Amino acid sequence: MGPKRSTNTNKANASAAVVIQAWWRGTLVRRTLLHAALRAWVIQCWWRHKLAKLMELRRRTTLEFFARQEWAVVRVQSWVRMWCIRQRYCRLLNAVRIIQVYWRWHNCHTRGFIQGDYELKEDRLNIQLEISLGSQACKVQQCIPLPIKE
Structure with missing residues (x-):
């Protein structure tokens, strides 16, 4: 029974080695996937941050x-109001001058x-x-005649 036992232990050892290797390869794959997921998460965070800055810049612009x-609309409105008021003031000033001229002419006569x-x-x-x-x-x-004394 000696040789059978060594083949069983060899098979058991090989089977254990396969299990350990499978576990180690799985661990390496999981670690690689975790690192890839972390890198993707970092890139996504950076991209979201850049998009937020871009949106803030667009909003501010x-x-x-x-x-x-x-401001331009208010400025134009103020100019138009000023122009209308100035026109009205000039018309009133002209009317005042006309009234004064006629009044002075009337008073003179x-x-x-x-x-x-x-x-x-x-x-x-x-x-x-x-x-x-x-x-x-x-x-x-x-x-x-002037009274002049000589």
Whole structure:
């Protein structure tokens, strides 16, 4: 029975060696798969981080563009309002000037005015006056002797 027993132990040893080798190869495969999964997870985390930064950049760019558009709209609206108010102010100012011109002309004609000139000669003063009161006009010419002591 000696030789059979050695073949049984050889078979048992070979079988145990196969089991150990299978376990070791499985461990190596599982370790390789774990490392590959970890590397894939790291790459996915990095990619998600990059996508989040890209989305934040797009959001910020869109927001800044919108803010610039809003600012431009507000600026144009203020210019248009300023232009309309200035037009209205200029029209009112023109109306005021027209009213003042007519009022001054009316006052001048109702109150009257005096226009004239004078000339001073040796011992006389010649005066020519034109007095206007509304539609009436009066012309005065007078020569006044001056009291000069010799």
